[in-house]
Amino acid sequence: MPDGPIKACVFDAYGTLFDVGAAARIAAGEPGAEGWAALWPQLAADWRKKQLEYTWLRAVTGAHVDFWQVTQDGLDWALEAAGLEDAALRARLLALYWELPAFPEVPQMLGALQAQGQRLAILSNGSPGMLEGAVGSAALQGVFEALLSVEDVGVFKPHASVYGLVGQQMGLAPREVLFVSSNGWDVCSAAAYGFATAWVNRDTAPVDRLHGRPAQILSDLTGLPALLAGLSDGSA
Structure with missing residues (x-):
């Protein structure tokens, strides 16, 4: 105290x-997302997990970049882990991150x-x-x-x-x-x-x-x- x-x-x-989970949740509810919509909770969790891990690792190693870069890097890892190679989806998720x-x-x-x-x-x-x-x-x-x-x-x-x-x-x-x-x-x-x-x-x-x-x-x-x-x- x-x-x-x-x-x-x-x-x-x-x-x-x-709400950092909102980007994936919103995108999953949009037209055309039917093929991957069921994956959004894991995608959101992986994105956040890697985003944070990369901040810690960069802090420890002194390899600083700004948070937007680690946000993109974390998303790229999460998309690959989900088997999603979709430039339009990547762009949409990143755009939504600016509107959380x-x-x-x-x-x-x-x-x-x-x-x-x-x-x-x-x-x-x-x-x-x-x-x-x-x-x-x-x-x-x-x-x-x-x-x-x-x-x-x-x-x-x-x-x-x-x-x-x-x-x-x-x-x-x-x-x-x-x-x-x-x-x-x-x-x-x-x-x-x-x-x-x-x-x-x-x-x-x-x-x-x-x-x-x-x-x-x-x-x-x-x-x-x-x-x-x-x-x-x-x-x-």
Whole structure:
């Protein structure tokens, strides 16, 4: 628990605010997709898995590229694994990734936090252009004080320098920040960095055995305003 009031809520983007499975799900429901539509859950899972693995491997090896490149690389692996060699499908899936919807509870949740006067930001592996596109397509313009991208430090999460962007650009100590992510490894790493943390555990997964642990666990983002209100006044 934080030893003082929380002054800002900082969100991971992909999988936390924005539904990364939506691109494959939407494409599978479009005309002409009948031949591969049944494969979309595995395709989406493989795409996400490889996308994240490539960020970790590139961070460890110092071979940084932006998140759009690893998103394409992960999709190419997933398509090959599914036996799908279709340039038009690849192009459609990538286009949809720029239009990912927010999870259903997100607009109301963010509105409630704004009504509380909370400072809000995103801290993401996404490149600046991708983050601007996601926020715009979800009609969330003007909600966030900052869209913080790993491109400012040239290495992906969970490198500590990424979490340090919050203090550098928002003028906050780690203990003044509630960091919210659906990625267990991200929350654990953020907790080890010194943030107060909330894990959005949509899949009821076990807690990762890492060097930090989430302080709060939520099934979705609906209860975040009540949680943050308590943390901000020091009562939770």
